[in-house]
Amino acid sequence: MNGYFSQICPSKFYLYMNIEQILSEVVKTAVSSVYQTEVEVSAISFQKTKKEFEGDFTLVVFPYLKASKKSPEQTATDIGNYIRENCEYVSGFNVVKGFLNIVLDNSYWIPFFNGVLTNSSFGFKPVNENSKHIMLEYSSPNTNKPLHLGHVRNNLVGYSVAELLKANGNKVTKANLVNDRGIHICKSMLAWKKFGNGETPESTGMKGDHLVGKYYVAFDKEYKKQTAELINTGLTKEDAEKQAPIMQEIQEMLRNWEAGDKETIDLWKMMNAWVYSGFEVTYKTLGVDFDKMYYESNTYLLGKETVEYGLKKDVFYKKEDGSVWIDLTGDGLDHKLVLRADGTSVYMTQDLGTAIERFKDFPDLKQLIYTVGNEQDYHFKVLFLILQKLGYDWAKECYHLSYGMVELPEGKMKSREGTVVDADELLQEMFDTSEQTTKELGKIDGFTDEEAQQLYHTIGLGALKYFMLKVDPKKKMLFDPKESIDFNGNTGPFIQYTHARIQSVLRKASFNSAAIEVIKTDIALQEKEKELIRLMYDFPKTVEEAGHLYNPGTIANYTYELTKTYNQFYHEHPILKEENSAIKNMRLALSYACGSLIKRSMGLLGISVPDRM
RNA sequence: GGUCCCGUAGCUCAUUUGGAUAGAGCAACUGCCUUCUAAGCAGUAGGUGACUGGUUCGAAUCCAGUCGGGAUCACCA
Numbered sequence: 001m002n003g004y005f006s007q008i009c010p011s012k013f014y015l016y017m018n019i020e021q022i023l024s025e026v027v028k029t030a031v032s033s034v035y036q037t038e039v040e041v042s043a044i045s046f047q048k049t050k051k052e053f054e055g056d057f058t059l060v061v062f063p064y065l066k067a068s069k070k071s072p073e074q075t076a077t078d079i080g081n082y083i084r085e086n087c088e089y090v091s092g093f094n095v096v097k098g099f100l101n102i103v104l105d106n107s108y109w110i111p112f113f114n115g116v117l118t119n120s121s122f123g124f125k126p127v128n129e130n131s132k133h134i135m136l137e138y139s140s141p142n143t144n145k146p147l148h149l150g151h152v153r154n155n156l157v158g159y160s161v162a163e164l165l166k167a168n169g170n171k172v173t174k175a176n177l178v179n180d181r182g183i184h185i186c187k188s189m190l191a192w193k194k195f196g197n198g199e200t201p202e203s204t205g206m207k208g209d210h211l212v213g214k215y216y217v218a219f220d221k222e223y224k225k226q227t228a229e230l231i232n233t234g235l236t237k238e239d240a241e242k243q244a245p246i247m248q249e250i251q252e253m254l255r256n257w258e259a260g261d262k263e264t265i266d267l268w269k270m271m272n273a274w275v276y277s278g279f280e281v282t283y284k285t286l287g288v289d290f291d292k293m294y295y296e297s298n299t300y301l302l303g304k305e306t307v308e309y310g311l312k313k314d315v316f317y318k319k320e321d322g323s324v325w326i327d328l329t330g331d332g333l334d335h336k337l338v339l340r341a342d343g344t345s346v347y348m349t350q351d352l353g354t355a356i357e358r359f360k361d362f363p364d365l366k367q368l369i370y371t372v373g374n375e376q377d378y379h380f381k382v383l384f385l386i387l388q389k390l391g392y393d394w395a396k397e398c399y400h401l402s403y404g405m406v407e408l409p410e411g412k413m414k415s416r417e418g419t420v421v422d423a424d425e426l427l428q429e430m431f432d433t434s435e436q437t438t439k440e441l442g443k444i445d446g447f448t449d450e451e452a453q454q455l456y457h458t459i460g461l462g463a464l465k466y467f468m469l470k471v472d473p474k475k476k477m478l479f480d481p482k483e484s485i486d487f488n489g490n491t492g493p494f495i496q497y498t499h500a501r502i503q504s505v506l507r508k509a510s511f512n513s514a515a516i517e518v519i520k521t522d523i524a525l526q527e528k529e530k531e532l533i534r535l536m537y538d539f540p541k542t543v544e545e546a547g548h549l550y551n552p553g554t555i556a557n558y559t560y561e562l563t564k565t566y567n568q569f570y571h572e573h574p575i576l577k578e579e580n581s582a583i584k585n586m587r588l589a590l591s592y593a594c595g596s597l598i599k600r601s602m603g604l605l606g607i608s609v610p611d612r613m
Numbered sequence: 614g615g616u617c618c619c620g621u622a623g624c625u626c627a628u629u630u631g632g633a634u635a636g637a638g639c640a641a642c643u644g645c646c647u648u649c650u651a652a653g654c655a656g657u658a659g660g661u662g663a664c665u666g667g668u669u670c671g672a673a674u675c676c677a678g679u680c681g682g683g684a685u686c687a688c689c690a
Contacts, residue, residue, distance in 0.1 A: 050633065060632055062670060072670085098670085099633055142690085182690070296690095323688060332616080333686095340688045347690050377617065378685055404618090405684085412683090443650065459652090471626065474618090476683075478625070487652055489638040490626085497652045505649055545629060557627060560637080567653060576649045613652075 019089065019108060020046050020057065026090075027059060030082035037067035046102075048538070054094055055101030056534055062098050072098030110521045113533050116593055117516050123540040124600075125169030133364045135173045136162050136401075138371035139288065142179045143275040144188045145213035147282050149406045149421040149479060150373070150413060156465055156606060157403050157473045158371040159288045160552040163604045168547035173362065177294040177354065180272055186253045188212045189267050190246070191219035201274050207424065209278030212271050217415075222246055285427055287461065287606055292361075294354065300345055302353025306390070307339045315389045326386060336382050351383050352390075359394055367397040369550075374402040374474075401550050404476030406468075421481055430460030430485065437487055444612065455610055459493050462607045466492030469605050470556035490560050492607055495598060498563045499609040502595035505575055507611075511588050519586050528569035532590055535562050539597060543604070552605055559601040566594045 024044040031039050043063075049055035061068075061076045068075040073095055080093035080100050091105035116122050138158020141151060162172045179185075192199070192215040201208045223246050230240035241247065256264040283289065307324050310316040316324050316338055324339035338348050345353075359365050370380060380400035387395035405412060406421075413420045435456040438444060444452060467485045471477045487493040505511075525533070538558065546554035575591060578584040599609050 045630090047632080053633085058633085060671095062632075065670075097633065179690070184690075321688090334615095337688055342688080344688085346688070350690095373684095374618075375684060376690090379690090381617090402618095407683095437652070441650090441652065443652090467625095475626090476619080480625090483624090483639090486625095486639065489652095491638080491652085493652055494638095497650080501650050501653080508649065541629090549629080553627085554629085557637090560627095564637085568655095570649080571645095571654045574649070613650085 019104065019112075022087065022089070023057060023059075023083065023102065026083045026087045027079060029086065030079045031064055031067055034078050034082055035064070035067040035069075037064075039064070039067070048534075049101045053096060053099075053101050054092075054103060056104045057102045059100040059102065060098060061100055065098075076100040106523070106525060107521050109525070109530065109533050110519050110523065112537065113589075113593070114518050116533075116536050117519075117589055120596070122536075122597075123543050124167045127166060127169055127171055131169055131171040132366045133171045133173070133362060134165055134367040134369060135175050135292075135358055135362065135365055136165065136369045136371065137175045137177055138162075138401075139283075139290070140177045140179060140372070141279060142184060143209075143212070143272050144185050144216045145415065146207070146209040146278060147423040148413060148415070149423065149426060152286070152423050152426070152464075153403060153406050153468050153473075153477070154371055154373070155283075155286055155288045156468050157401070157552065159286075159606045160469055160555075160604060161369070161371070161401060161473075161550050163606065164543070164547040164550070164552065164555070167543050167604060170547075173291045173365075174289065175292045175294060175358070176290040177299070178296065180295050181257065181268075181297040181300060183250060183254055184216075185268070185272075186250050186257065187219040188216040189264075189271055190250050190253055191215040191222065192271065193267065194222075201277070207278045207281065208274030208276070209282070210422075210424070212275050212278075219246070219250075282423055282427075285457075285461075286423075287608075296350065299354045299357065300350045302357055303345055303349035303351070304339065304343075304353070306352045306356060307349060310338070310386075310390055313390065315386070326389070328382065328385060331385060333382060333385070336386075338386070347379070348383065348386070351379075352386060355383070355387060355398065356392070359392075365394070367399065368394070369399045369401050371401045371403065374404055374476075376400075377402055399550075401473070403473040407476055407478050409478070409480050409482075421479065426481075427460070427464070430464050431456050432460075433484055434459035434463065434487070434493070438613065447612075455613060458608055458610050459487075459496060459613065462492030462496050462602075462609075463487055464492075465605060465607050466495070466556060469552040470560075472551055472553045474551075492602075493613075495559055495563045495602060496607075496609045497613055498567055499595055499598045499602075500611060500613040501570070502566070502591050502598075503611040505591055506588065506595070508576055509588050511592060513592055516589055516592070517585055519589060520582065523582055523586055526569075526573060528565065528572055529587070529590060531565050532562070532569060532594060535565060536593065536597065539601075546604070555601050555604050559598060559605075562594060562601070563598060566591075566598075 023046060024041045027044050028039055028041050031037055046057040046059055049058045059079065061072055061079065064075055064079070065072060068078065070078070076095040076098060080095060080102070083102065084090050084093060089104050089108035090102055092103040094101045136158060139151070139155050141147060158174070162174050165172045195218055196215060199211065201211050204211060223244055226244040226246055227240045230243060231237060235243065253264060257268060307316060311318060311324065316326050318324050321341040322343070323337060323341040325335050325337055327335050329335065336348065337346060338352070340346060355368060358368060372380070377400065384395055384398045387398065408419060408421070410419065438456060438459065444455065447455065463485045468477070470490070542554060542558040546552065569590070573587060575584065575587045578587060602609050
């Protein structure tokens with residue numbers, strides 16, 4: 001807490017930012033001089049005063065009763081009296097039971113607000129040579145089917161957390177590990193070969209990833225058919241699944257791929273290229289991007305060396321059949337396979353190799369974050385533990401950003417049962433809805449066609465992104481396709497609307513942010529005005545907390561609170577029509593600062609805000 | 614069965630390290646556009662924080678147990 005404000009703020013501003021620090025010191029002195037008891041400054045903390053009471057910060061006095069040997073009320077009053085006399089910024093206080101509500105004077109708040117106005121990166125820490133380098137992996141799709149709602153959550157969370165980490169002064173490398181090989185990829189390849197009749201994205205007009213996905217489904221259909229036939233001849237389900245001809249073929253195809261068979265590789269390259277061009281469109285629409293691409297076809301062999309190394313170090317052991325394992329029973333886990341008997345890699349082998357590779361690729365890397373669903377909690381627990389046992393110090397800096405599944409009202413999405421919500425379709429629906437709503441409201445006269453389209457995208461994406469990001473990533477979330485995402489209330493469009501509304505006021509006032517006048521300390525602040533400034537004070541802490549918790553939802557909640565409060569202010573007080581020019585200027589400045597904070601907060605969520613809507 | 618996660622208003626979600634009378638939005642009902650954008654504002658109603666016990670001055674939050682839901686425990690990824 002202490003250090004970072006000073007990095008970005010000039011000394012006077014730094015002072016204003018640390019009011020809690022100052023109050024803590026005063027409280028320490030109060031307890032010391034009134035009750036002759038020493039308390040640690042670090043143990044003193046304040047909470048935000050609840051709305052129904054007057055005050056800015058609240059001290060809970062229960063911890064000091066032992067020292068005071070008095071009632072909570074009396075103790076609070078004693079401390080309150082002391083700090084009012086000994087801290088120039090404290091203008092008053094009130095006591096409710098064991099809670100001391102402290103009121104700060106404008107002599108604190110107005111200079112603080114002036115500081116916010118002149119600091120365009122207020123609340124963010126700078127990224128420079130000394131920044132911690134973090135790699136954050138997210139997205140990591142399979143190249144056998146198009147992206148669905150679950151991937152959307154992954155992409156949005158990953159992108160936003162990367163922004164949060166940057167705002168907290170870290171240097172972030174966004175990585176995407178594409179799962180472009182393996183038996184599941186062969187499925188769509190084989191099905192296309194058998195039933196595709198040479199179809200291409202061009203010949204069908206289909207988006208490449210959707211075309212490939214179509215054959216992934218076709219494979220499954222054929223496989224089920226063959227299995228059923230075999231079961232009818234008397235085989236058990238298990239045997240039937242193993243012996244189905246198409247399953248035999250696919251294993252041969254995988255062997256061919258690994259052997260580098262030209263025909264197989266060519267087919268693989270062609271179909272993957274289709275998928276990539278499809279993904280590119282979806283990524284672009286979603287507004288996500290990557291600094292470093294990894295492909296499993298390049299990395300899947302990595303890790304075998306690590307297995308050798310682990311065997312030498314006796315971290316792993318080899319069974320008679322040649323398979324390699326690690327015994328984790330001492331850590332409350334199981335035995336885990338790290339290399340197959342035939343010497344081929346499993347997921348774990350490759351993940352070990354890839355992790356090590358990444359720290360080689362970026363020698364200054366300090367932390368590695370994996371944005372992967374919580375169904376893989378166990379895998380990552382094991383992965384990190386193995387890396388630690390192999391002696392990599394950085395293993396303790398690996399973190400599984402584990403997010404909950406997106407569930408439909410009827411439960412989990414199942415691609416085989418056709419209950420997946422397709423990302424592209426969903427996006428299109430969002431755009432259609434925002435277009436329809438915008439047209440109904442009829443507020444965009446004068447927009448060119450292009451501007452209008454742009455706006456529909458901005459709003460549609462805002463609604464979807466906010467909807468998915470306001471929920472704590474750790475928790476599973478429910479999405480009901482029948483109830484389309486709202487545009488009213490605690491939503492992205494509401495916040496975007498408020499931003500547009502603010503810009504409208506500023507336009508009408510010809511407000512120039514480069515020529516803001518310093519607000520004078522003797523100005524009287526109305527309740528909502530004070531509330532807004534108090535909320536601004538919370539912004540740096542919120543950014544810090546959101547980054548610390550890897551939780552964009554923290555930012556979403558904050559932004560909503562700020563936005564709602566601004567709208568209340570807007571309804572209660574005239575801005576353009578205010579006759580007192582000092583007050584009018586202050587209200588314009590407040591509007592400008594709120595608009596700017598809304599824009600930057602939403603930016604942390606990957607959501608852009610329009611100037612008109 | 615072992616391990617892990619979850620259970621807050623009719624619905625979807627908040628409630629930072631334990632703090633005041635548990636908050637929003639949606640849905641329902643009532644007001645407010647000759648006034649800076651009504652995608653807005655104000656209001657009514659809605660709760661045994663699954664249940665039982667424990668720790669504490671204080672528990673939705675920590676601990677134990679019960680019930681309910683989910684994930685995972687592959688020579689799959």
